[in-house]
Amino acid sequence: MADDEPRRERPKARFHGRVDAQGRLCAEPGCDQPGEFRAPAGAGATSDGPGAYRWLCLDHVRAFNAGYNFFTGMTPDEIHAAQRPYAGWERETRAFASSGADRPPKWSDFHDPLDAIGARFKEKMAEARGRADGKPLSGDDRRALKVLGLAADADRH
Structure with a gap:
């Protein structure tokens, strides 16, 4: 950046997640600081829907984050399931074609008098076909x- 170029001003909200309080005070009893950070409502909250939130000041949201434990109330089996490296990826996927072409369609499903569909696969299938005696070819x-x-x-011969 050249010295004569004006510097871009950084936004005043320095901490990520800070929301202008607009008269809202911290939810901790006895605190008179503005509540600028959103935190989950705590023990009585249900997990249906987006959930309830309370607004805390910077010091109290730091204390809340330091004491927060995602696994509170979970059994050891539930904790293990949540920590698995592939959690959520159990779905089966179809295998990719190894011959470089899609599998040919079932010919009984099509009426193809000009052989337009089958022409694409004839050469690939001929190349992939093995020997009648079963010996592999390099x-x-x-x-x-x-x-x-x-x-x-x-x-x-």
Whole structure:
């Protein structure tokens, strides 16, 4: 930044989460500071919906945060379930195609007189097809047979 450029002013609210009190006092008994920070209502609050909040001053919200324990009231099994590294990711997902192409559609579902759908998969399926005798072919062997114009089932004769 050059010396002649004006500096941008930082907002006056220095702490994240501070909300202008607008006459609201801290909810702690005997405190006359403005209540600028929102904290959960505490022990009597229900977990249905967004929940009730109380407004605290900076000192009291710091004390509240220092004593807050997310796991209060949970059994050891519930704590373990909440701390698992994959919590919430138990859903099964479908496997990706390994051949680089989608699986061909069930042909009984389509009427395709011009073979427009099947043409996409014929070459891929021919390349992926193995030998009739069950012997595997390496990539080099497949390329060599392709150069010679032979099928994967070609024998030495």
